[in-house]
Amino acid sequence: MTDKMTNQVHSEKETAEQELEALREELSQGGFGLEIFENGGAAEPAAFEGEPDEAVAGFIASMGQTGFSPFKGYDWKAYVPSELLADNGFSGPLHGVIREETQSIYVFDSPAAGGPIGWVFGSGSGKTPQELPPRGEGFFVEGEYENGALTLRLGCPAVRLPEESGAPVCAPWQYPSYQPVRLAPYDLAARLFSRNSGLLESASMLDCCAVLIGCGSVGSFAAMELARSGVGRFVLCDTDTLEIHNICRHQCGFDDLGRYKVDAVRDKILRINPRATVVTFRSVIQRVPEEELLPYLGRKTVIIGGGDNRASADWACKLAIRTDSAFVAAGCWTRAFAGEIFYWASGLGLSCYSCALGGLIDDERPESHAAYFGSEEEQESLAFEPGIAADIDFVTVIALKVALDLINRDNPDYTPRVIHYLRQYTWVCNTNSTRIGGERAGIFAHPLQITHNLRVHHDPHCPWCGDGREEDREM
Numbered sequence: 145m146t147d148k149m150t151n152q153v154h155s156e157k158e159t160a161e162q163e164l165e166a167l168r169e170e171l172s173q174g175g176f177g178l179e180i181f182e183n184g185g186a187a188e189p190a191a192f193e194g195e196p197d198e199a200v201a202g203f204i205a206s207m208g209q210t211g212f213s214p215f216k217g218y219d220w221k222a223y224v225p226s227e228l229l230a231d232n233g234f235s236g237p238l239h240g241v242i243r244e245e246t247q248s249i250y251v252f253d254s255p256a257a258g259g260p261i262g263w264v265f266g267s268g269s270g271k272t273p274q275e276l277p278p279r280g281e282g283f284f285v286e287g288e289y290e291n292g293a294l295t296l297r298l299g300c301p302a303v304r305l306p307e308e309s310g311a312p313v314c315a316p317w318q319y320p321s322y323q324p325v326r327l328a329p330y331d332l333a334a335r336l337f338s339r340n341s342g343l344l345e346s347a348s349m350l351d352c353c354a355v356l357i358g359c360g361s362v363g364s365f366a367a368m369e370l371a372r373s374g375v376g377r378f379v380l381c382d383t384d385t386l387e388i389h390n391i392c393r394h395q396c397g398f399d400d401l402g403r404y405k406v407d408a409v410r411d412k413i414l415r416i417n418p419r420a421t422v423v424t425f426r427s428v429i430q431r432v433p434e435e436e437l438l439p440y441l442g443r444k445t446v447i448i449g450g451g452d453n454r455a456s457a458d459w460a461c462k463l464a465i466r467t468d469s470a471f472v473a474a475g476c477w478t479r480a481f482a483g484e485i486f487y488w489a490s491g492l493g494l495s496c497y498s499c500a501l502g503g504l505i506d507d508e509r510p511e512s513h514a515a516y517f518g519s520e521e522e523q524e525s526l527a528f529e530p531g532i533a534a535d536i537d538f539v540t541v542i543a544l545k546v547a548l549d550l551i552n553r554d555n556p557d558y559t560p561r562v563i564h565y566l567r568q569y570t571w572v573c574n575t576n577s578t579r580i581g582g583e584r585a586g587i588f589a590h591p592l593q594i595t596h597n598l599r600v601h602h603d604p605h606c607p608w609c610g611d612g613r614e615e616d617r618e619m
């Protein structure tokens with residue numbers, strides 16, 4: 145440090161720009177940070193040896209006074225849950241995301257929605273920075289309640305030189321610089337589903353439950369759409385793990401490879417609604433202890449059969465009948481040239497799955513993973529069945545319109561979308577091209593045809609759906 149430079153830095157007559165120029169020159173000659181902080185930048189107190197260079201100390205002290213800071217020109221805004229603002233005295237980790245490119249911070253009230261970004265020091269919490277999670281190279285948030293009001297500041301562990309000096313130089317030394325943050329409260333319950341208002345009643349939807357049998361292409365898509373619709377409770381059943389070949393038609397991606405699909409889909413649901421309740425079973429539904437399912441079944445529950453074979457769909461339909469839940473099955477045919485939807489709910493005079501489609505049920509393979517309802521021969525060759533997401537999703541989304549109608553059937557303010565039009569058993573055509581679907585594709589008059597006139601068998605003596613059954617079953 146030359147006298148000339150010291151004079152430069154400390155002269156009150158010099159402008160901030162000249163200070164910066166001096167610092168740039170220091171850094172270009174080898175810098176003053178590394179020799180002080182021998183650990184190369186880990187922001188731990190133990191790594192700090194000796195006092196900072198005078199120029200560094202002056203530079204840090206001048207932050208905010210000269211107008212130069214890593215945040216210069218930034219107007220940081222933090223969206224904070226109203227509940228957190230009102231929770232005077234809260235102390236603990238903050239979860240959320242920090243977006244440098246838009247100078248915005250989103251604080252969540254659940255770790256399910258985002259990773260740790262900082263800490264709120266409660267009064268008397270006794271927390272010291274040493275006890276905090278290690279700070280990374282990036283921004284972090286700190287705050288505390290003062291006189292009943294939460295204040296937050298954004299910390300940056302590295303001082304960055306302005307853009308014009310070339311690539312930003314980070315000196316991740318001990319002293320973070322801080323920038324106050326404007327707080328913008330938000331009410332998650334009111335905001336999250338505000339775009340559904342008038343169409344789906346949020347409060348009622350949060351009580352609804354979806355039991356997903358299978359979390360593959362159909363199940364994962366159903367989970368995302370129902371979460372967006374405001375369904376607040378989920379039960380996920382699937383034995384599979386997510387593999388590379390699943391990704392092209394699954395809602396999860398590379399960061400979920402090797403995970404159980406139920407776990408990956410659960411996290412996706414919580415990314416949409418952090419307050420959702422999601423229960424997972426790495427199992428076929430037939431093996432889940434019934435007492436663990438019962439709390440989630442009832443008139444506001446829809447069981448979605450997607451991705452298993454007809455035997456599991458039949459089993460699930462009977463479970464729905466016993467518990468007065470609704471049931472919707474969605475499946476695709478060969479190459480997803482078309483698909484089929486079946487639904488059941490009490491009080492509509494509908495056939496059970498067994499009566500309607502019993503001739504197609506294969507009891508010998510109750511746990512196979514044939515995701516597609518093909519013929520026996522086809523299933524043998526269907527270790528995997530090609531089918532593009534756009535086709536599978538088209539069938540599934542119609543099944544979901546049915547599901548929304550069924551779980552809202554007791555809500556007098558809800559206007560049904562399709563239930564008065566679609567029959568209990570519906571075929572959905574993606575393409576009638578025989579080059580894709582084979583000869584059977586020719587049964588459809590045109591692409592995108594959706595049937596509304598198929599009739600299924602009804603057995604008046606069926607113990608599940610026969611005449612008078614519903615009266616007999618009253619409990």
Ligand SMILES: [Zn+2]
Binds near residue numbers: 495497498500609
């Ligand atoms: Zn029946």
